[in-house]
Amino acid sequence: MIVARDGIEPPPAFSGLRSTNFGSRLTWALWFLLAIHALVVLAAFIAPYSYQTQERLHSYAPPTSVHFFDCAGKFHLRPFVYVTKNAESSRMEYTQDCTQPARIEFFTQGDEYSILGMFHSTRHLFGVAAPANLFLMGTDGFGRDQFSRLLYGGQVSLFAGFVAAAFSAVTGLLLGGIAGMYGGLIDDVAMRMAEIFITVPWFYLLIAVRAFLPLQISPVAAFLLVVAVIGMVGWGRPARLVRGVVLSARERNFVLAARGFGASNAYLLRRHLMPLTFRVLLTQMAVLIPQFILAEVILSFLGLGIGEPFPSWGNMLAQAQQYHVLVSYWWMLLPGLAPVPVFLAYHSLAETLQERVTSNI
Amino acid sequence: MLAAQAVAQTVTQEDLLRTTSEPGNRGGKLVIAQRSEPRTFNPVVAIDQNSLGVSARLMGDLIHINRATQKTEPALAKSWTVSKDGTQFTVNLRRGLRFSDGAPFDADDVLFSFKVYLDEQVHSPQRDLLIISGQPTTLKKIDNYTVRFTFPAPYSAVERVFDGVAILPRHLLEKDYQEGRINQVWTLSTPPEKIAGLGAFRLKQVVPGDRIILERNPNYWKIDAKGQRLPYLDELTFVVVPTQDAQVIRFQAGDSQIISGLSADNFAVLEPEQKSRHFKLYDAGPGLEYNFLMFNLNDDTEGRLPEVARKQKWFRDARFRQAVSAAIDRAGIVRLVYRNRGAAIATHVSPGNKAWFDSSIQPQVRSLPKAREMLKAAGFSWKADNTLLDSSGQPVEFTILVGSSNTQRSQIATLVQEDLKAIGIVAHVVPMETRSANDRVLNSHDYEAIVMGLVSGDADPTPDMNILMSNAQTHLWHLGEKIPATPWEAELDRLMQKQMVTLNYQERKKIYSRVQEVLAQQLPMVYLASPNILVGAREDLGNFRPAIIEQYTFWNADELFWHTPAGKH
Numbered sequence: 001m002i003v004a005r006d007g008i009e010p011p012p013a014f015s016g017l018r019s020t021n022f023g024s025r026l027t028w029a030l031w032f033l034l035a036i037h038a039l040v041v042l043a044a045f046i047a048p049y050s051y052q053t054q055e056r057l058h059s060y061a062p063p064t065s066v067h068f069f070d071c072a073g074k075f076h077l078r079p080f081v082y083v084t085k086n087a088e089s090s091r092m093e094y095t096q097d098c099t100q101p102a103r104i105e106f107f108t109q110g111d112e113y114s115i116l117g118m119f120h121s122t123r124h125l126f127g128v129a130a131p132a133n134l135f136l137m138g139t140d141g142f143g144r145d146q147f148s149r150l151l152y153g154g155q156v157s158l159f160a161g162f163v164a165a166a167f168s169a170v171t172g173l174l175l176g177g178i179a180g181m182y183g184g185l186i187d188d189v190a191m192r193m194a195e196i197f198i199t200v201p202w203f204y205l206l207i208a209v210r211a212f213l214p215l216q217i218s219p220v221a222a223f224l225l226v227v228a229v230i231g232m233v234g235w236g237r238p239a240r241l242v243r244g245v246v247l248s249a250r251e252r253n254f255v256l257a258a259r260g261f262g263a264s265n266a267y268l269l270r271r272h273l274m275p276l277t278f279r280v281l282l283t284q285m286a287v288l289i290p291q292f293i294l295a296e297v298i299l300s301f302l303g304l305g306i307g308e309p310f311p312s313w314g315n316m317l318a319q320a321q322q323y324h325v326l327v328s329y330w331w332m333l334l335p336g337l338a339p340v341p342v343f344l345a346y347h348s349l350a351e352t353l354q355e356r357v358t359s360n361i
Numbered sequence: 362m363l364a365a366q367a368v369a370q371t372v373t374q375e376d377l378l379r380t381t382s383e384p385g386n387r388g389g390k391l392v393i394a395q396r397s398e399p400r401t402f403n404p405v406v407a408i409d410q411n412s413l414g415v416s417a418r419l420m421g422d423l424i425h426i427n428r429a430t431q432k433t434e435p436a437l438a439k440s441w442t443v444s445k446d447g448t449q450f451t452v453n454l455r456r457g458l459r460f461s462d463g464a465p466f467d468a469d470d471v472l473f474s475f476k477v478y479l480d481e482q483v484h485s486p487q488r489d490l491l492i493i494s495g496q497p498t499t500l501k502k503i504d505n506y507t508v509r510f511t512f513p514a515p516y517s518a519v520e521r522v523f524d525g526v527a528i529l530p531r532h533l534l535e536k537d538y539q540e541g542r543i544n545q546v547w548t549l550s551t552p553p554e555k556i557a558g559l560g561a562f563r564l565k566q567v568v569p570g571d572r573i574i575l576e577r578n579p580n581y582w583k584i585d586a587k588g589q590r591l592p593y594l595d596e597l598t599f600v601v602v603p604t605q606d607a608q609v610i611r612f613q614a615g616d617s618q619i620i621s622g623l624s625a626d627n628f629a630v631l632e633p634e635q636k637s638r639h640f641k642l643y644d645a646g647p648g649l650e651y652n653f654l655m656f657n658l659n660d661d662t663e664g665r666l667p668e669v670a671r672k673q674k675w676f677r678d679a680r681f682r683q684a685v686s687a688a689i690d691r692a693g694i695v696r697l698v699y700r701n702r703g704a705a706i707a708t709h710v711s712p713g714n715k716a717w718f719d720s721s722i723q724p725q726v727r728s729l730p731k732a733r734e735m736l737k738a739a740g741f742s743w744k745a746d747n748t749l750l751d752s753s754g755q756p757v758e759f760t761i762l763v764g765s766s767n768t769q770r771s772q773i774a775t776l777v778q779e780d781l782k783a784i785g786i787v788a789h790v791v792p793m794e795t796r797s798a799n800d801r802v803l804n805s806h807d808y809e810a811i812v813m814g815l816v817s818g819d820a821d822p823t824p825d826m827n828i829l830m831s832n833a834q835t836h837l838w839h840l841g842e843k844i845p846a847t848p849w850e851a852e853l854d855r856l857m858q859k860q861m862v863t864l865n866y867q868e869r870k871k872i873y874s875r876v877q878e879v880l881a882q883q884l885p886m887v888y889l890a891s892p893n894i895l896v897g898a899r900e901d902l903g904n905f906r907p908a909i910i911e912q913y914t915f916w917n918a919d920e921l922f923w924h925t926p927a928g929k930h
Contacts, residue, residue: 054779056693092629092700142697142775218789303765308775308790322768323606324626 026356029349036342040154044113047148048127048134052309053111055133055143058084060092060329063138071098079104083132092328102132138331140319144309146331150338153311156300158342160227160312161293165285167231168292172238173274173281179239180246181269191243194236202233202295207304219310226305230295238284245277279357286350290343297339313338376439376455377584384585385593385903385922393915394602394617398570402556403547404527405477405485413525414912415599418575419461420527421559421582423452423471424520428908428916431715431820433520437466437528437559437582447515447864454506459580462557464532467505473531475500477538484544490522490824493861515862517869518823530557549573561592561919573599583919593903593922597915613638618902621914623895624769625700631897639901645894647704647713648909649817652770653886654689654761654777656682658839659806660846672759672809675751682884684735688784689777690727694890698772702893708877709828711891713909714820716866719874722881724888732784749785758787759809764795767814773889774812802837812889813837820910822873826857829876838885849883901925 039046055061066079083100087093108127114120128134137146179190209229246269249255255272263271299305300314307315316335319325325332399412407416425436435441438452458466478487479497491498496513503509512519533555537546547556553564559582562575575597583591600617602608609627612620613634623631628642635641656676662669675681691705704712705724712718740752749757763774774790781788788810793801801808818824827833831845831854845851853876860872880888896907896914901924907913915921 052779054776056690056697059697141772142779303792307792308771309778322626323609324624324630327630 025348026352029345029352032345033342033349036154036345037158040151040158042115043148043151043155044115045121045123046125047145047151048108048110048124048136049145049148050111050113051144051149051152051311053144053148055139055145057086058094058133058135058139058143059086059141060325060332061086061094061133061135061139061143062329063331064133064135065096066104066134066136067101070101071096081128081132081134100132102128104128104134137334138329140316140332141325146316146334149311149316150313150335153313153316153335154338156223156306156310156312157293157296157314157339160223160230160296161289161291164227164231164234164292164295165288167227168234168288169238169281169285171231171235172240172284173242173277175235176239176242176244177246177269177274177277180243181250181265181273183247187243190239194239197233197236198240200233203298205233207302219306222306226296226299230292230299234288234292238281238288241280241284242277245280246273249273249276279353283350283353283357286346286353290339290346293339293342375457375582377582377590378435378455379584379586380591380920381586382904382917382920384587384589385920386924387589387593387922388595389593389923390596390598391594391619391902391915391918391921392598392600392617393619394608394611395599396601396603396605396608398549398601399573399599401548402551402564403544404529405483405487406544408486410911414915415573415575416527417525417560417912418562418597418915418918419556419558419560419564420529422523422526422528423454424523426521426524426819426910428910428913429906431908431910433524436523437471438523441520443519447519447862448512450510450512450519451503452508452510454508455582456506458559458582460530460532460557460559461563461578461580462530462533462554463580464530464557466528466559468502468508469505470528470531471508472500472502473535473538474527474529477529477534477543478526482541487526489827490526515864517861517863518821521819521821521823524819528559533557562597565596571601575599581919585920592919594918597918612640612897615899618899619905619914620897621912623897625698625702625892625895628702628895629700635900639899640897641900642895642897643905643907644702645713645896645907645909645913647706647711647891648894648913649711649713649820649891650814651706651709651711651817651888651891652773652812652814653709653888654685654810654812655802655838655886656810657806657808658846658885659841660839661841662806666807669807669809671755675757676810678739679883680735680739681741682887684732684739684784685781685786686725686884686887687728687732687735688786689725689780689887689889691724691889692727693780694773694776697776698769699890699892702895704891704893706888706891707881708888709815709817709825709880709886710873710877713891713894714817716820717822717870717873719877722874722877727780729783736784743785747785748787756787757785758789760789760791762791762793762798762801762808762811764798764813765792766795769892770812770814777812777889803835803840806840816911818911822857822860822869822876826861829853829857829880847883849879850885853879 061084064081064084066081068079069075080101080103082096082098083102084094084096087095104126105128106126107123109122110124110127112120112122135145135147137150139145175190179187250273255268258268258272296305296312297314300312301318303318305314306312313335320332395411395414397411399415400409401407401412402416402419404416404420407413421437423436423438424433427434437455439455441450441452443450454468454471460466477483478485479491493513493516499511501509534543534546537543549567549569553566556564561578561581563578565576566574577592577595581591585591602611605624605627608620609631611617631642657669657673658676662673695701695703695705707722707724710718736749741757742750744750751757761774761778763771765771771792778788778790798811802811827835828837830836831842831850836842839846845854856872856876860869863869863872894907894909894913898905898914903922903924904917904920906917908916
């Protein structure tokens with residue numbers, strides 16, 4: 001894991017080295033993350049189904065094959081699917097009906113949705129007309145489209161990580177800044193608290209905190225709780241980092257000069273010291289976000305996060321805990337793979353930012 | 362079918378019971394996986410299935426319910442007579458039998474056993490069955506092998522009561538009983554030689570937390586058609602495998618040779634492997650488990666739980682419950698949760714209950730028009746966005762609790778939630794640790810609705826009085842009723858009392874059908890579905906006859922045998 005060294009000034013020889021390489025990697029990671037987040041925010045539009053639409057005759061249906069060639073071997077420019085049917089038995093086996101093709105339509109009518117509570121629509125990016133179904137990643141036991149749920153689930157998982165990281169960064173900034181600025185007892189108290197939070201095994205703490213909270217809460221409240229719990233645990237490291245930066249910057253000439261002109265502590269913090277910490281904090285955020293996404297995934301996986309019917313990557317993956325799912329339906333494991341590219345992008349981002357921080361200070 | 366007959370054996374001077382099932386080969390071992398370790402070997406206090414499963418192999422009862430036929434058949438009682446008024450029941454015991462430790466068995470053991478079970482201080486679960494109209498059953502020894510039971514009132518289910526009432530060895534336990542320690546005897550740490558019974562097996566070894574090994578009881582009182590003494594198996598081992606998934610893997614690997622209580626999902630996983638892995642799966646049909654959605658109808662919520670009390674105005678209206686019932690897609694539940702290995706149900710009596718199921722009472726088929734009609738009649742209305750409003754304009758929204766340990770029930774709750782959305786009801790599913798959920802139902806009454814499942818202990822109606830009688834300990838939807846809260850609950854009370862003392866089966870069946878009619882109409886529980894009993898065993902296990910009453914797979918462990926020569930397993 002990459003953690004910026006607390007306020008230690010780097011050797012100046014590094015500055016400017018390989019900066020173009022950093023730039024392209026940074027851009028790549030940023031664009032990728034932006035794209036993923038846009039995809040997830042626009043889930044309702046991009047997903048062909050709502051996260052709770054149950055196609056009860058298509059439970060555990062495998063991913064729908066998208067065809068260019070029909071059963072007779074003829075090529076079609078517009079991709080299409082075949083209507084699938086479950087041979088009404090206890091086995092979840094589906095057969096394609098070659099006589100019933102359905103073209104993939106774009107901007108089709110479907111379930112009603114709203115994006116960010118503002119835009120209401122029934123148009124979806126793509127879909128197929130009933131009775132055909134388009135399950136790009138198969139369905140779960142209730143016949144709900146995994147692809148759609150994965151997108152909706154990303155809303156919970158990605159933003160829980162993001163909001164929680166922002167929460168702990170802000171807390172860290174405040175407490176670390178104050179501790180570094182004022183020193184003495186305030187510093188001691190704040191840093192010992194931070195150390196306690198760092199040394200406490202966060203996972204058990206999460207479970208314990210969640211256990212104290214009421215079970216009967218609305219999904220939104222559950223989401224906020226998970227975020228608050230995760231964020232609360234994670235502020236220790238950023239606080240220490242910020243303190244380190246503030247502590248060393250406090251003695252630098254321009255700060256001393258400002259103080260000499262009669263600037264107050266609060267003014268110094270706001271005007272001169274806090275801005276110095278932003279890069280460190282940004283790096284720290286890039287490290288914390290994937291950690292916190294993972295924390296949300298784990299909590300939901302264990303049934304302590306957001307509950308049915310709302311998806312999160314964790315509670316979707318939880319279904320694969322059942323042996324029969326594990327051995328029979330490989331597509332149910334896809335939610336476990338979803339965080340991987342996101343984490344890679346965040347780590348790449350963190351690494352690049354870290355190198356920039358150390359090379360530019 | 363095992364239509365057992367009592368045949369006196371003059372040669373051995375033991376009244377042995379000759380079974381009619383297929384004669385098998387002696388020898389071999391059988392391993393059965395259990396979810397957890399038995400808590401006790403003591404039949405007086407055993408209540409959990411893990412304990413009962415083991416203790417029933419160690420002990421014998423007077424009259425036994427054949428799990429396959431669901432009918433009673435002689436066991437330690439060779440024959441019996443009932444007096445004309447139905448209150449006196451005279452039992453002739455088998456002669457010359459010995460406990461597994463060699464001590465002889467006679468009427469004194471029977472008298473001792475029932476004295477223990479009837480003792481209020483002992484708190485044995487069997488006591489409830491032996492108390493009729495508040496009066497205990499009395500026993501009288503006629504001679505060394507004849508005992509007369511006198512019931513305070515005629516008792517329709519009398520023969521079935523004896524099933525599972527294990528006969529205790531007086532020579533081992535009388536001292537403990539007199540010293541008031543009968544509850545604490547026969548734990549898992551008791552030395553095997555201190556435990557004896559009249560069952561097919563006796564205790565050989567306990568490895569705490571891991572396995573319990575039983576060995577063949579050489580004094581067992583059954584023989585097969587060829588005159589071989591049962592049981593066939595040398596050893597019966599119970600191993601602890603805590604989850605069903607782990608049990609499936611152990612079974613696939615051949616570590617255990619019988620598997621019970623399979624979910625339909627796991628059944629589907631195992632199905633294609635039957636040939637290659639040499640086992641066979643059985644679908645024994647709908648069992649006695651019934652799953653239902655129940656609304657909180659308790660009357661102690663006023664003031665204490667204002668939110669629940671407000672919603673109970675809806676719940677108490679039978680039309681609301683009927684509308685909910687009509688909105689639920691039971692066929693969908695059976696298909697998705699049980700993969701069509703289950704049955705939609707109208708009442709708690711599943712189609713698997715051969716003698717008492719009434720096919721004229723059909724489960725509700727999903728009908729949204731009917732649901733809407735019912736709701737309209739009850740004063741509900743809809744907003745433009747299809748939200749259901751009650752007569753005071755409040756949106757109809759409630760939480761459905763579900764115990765998280767049962768995956769199938771959680772799935773049912775999610776389906777019900779989606780179904781109710783169609784009639785404008787917003788339901789929130791709250792999974793909760795099963796024990797806490799049960800505690801809310803039984804004690805705090807802090808819930809709005811719950812998806813639960815119960816398993817009838819027996820196919821007979823009488824044990825259901827525990828639930829259906831308005832003053833019963835587990836009258837789940839409304840506990841602590843001193844007098845019946847509604848006219849239909851009063852009717853249920855009358856009917857259930859009446860069936861208990863009606864001896865004629867046809868008449869009793871008519872009464873019980875009426876009970877089912879009332880339940881299907883009033884829906885104190887919105888009955889949903891019964892899963893099939895799905896089990897499996899190695900293909901060369903002889904006499905394997907799965908049943909829908911516990912213990913599904915090894916109730917006839919005394920008859921099980923290996924077709925392949927002993928020692929291979």
